[in-house]
Amino acid sequence: MDYSDANFGKMQEEAVRRVMEMQQRSRSAVGGDRQTTPPPQKDPPNDIFGGLLGGIKLDEEKALIALLIYILHKNGADIKLLLGLAYLLL
Numbered sequence: 001m002d003y004s005d006a007n008f009g010k011m012q013e014e015a016v017r018r019v020m021e022m023q024q025r026s027r028s029a030v031g032g033d034r035q036t037t038p039p040p041q042k043d044p045p046n047d048i049f050g051g052l053l054g055g056i057k058l059d060e061e062k063a064l065i066a067l068l069i070y071i072l073h074k075n076g077a078d079i080k081l082l083l084g085l086a087y088l089l090l
Helices: 005-036 047-053 060-074 079-088
Strands: none
Touching: 060 079
8 A cells, every 4th residue: 555645645634524423423432321320329328428538439359458447446457457457548
């Protein structure tokens, strides 16, 4: 294939056209999907943990790590280990 300036310009125009076409398809797919499905609802915040944690999202893994930190702290674990585990919560 000849890569002259004219041919390169045509390839570039074709690439731009395909990108715009794909963007339009994705917008129509997302726009059509929004109309048929209801918006996701957030779970109501737990007031007990919401005030204590200051808005930190707590999933199962983070809760398990936090519990492990607490247990290790009560048993006199090394502070470096506790800080390492706390870093995982970030």
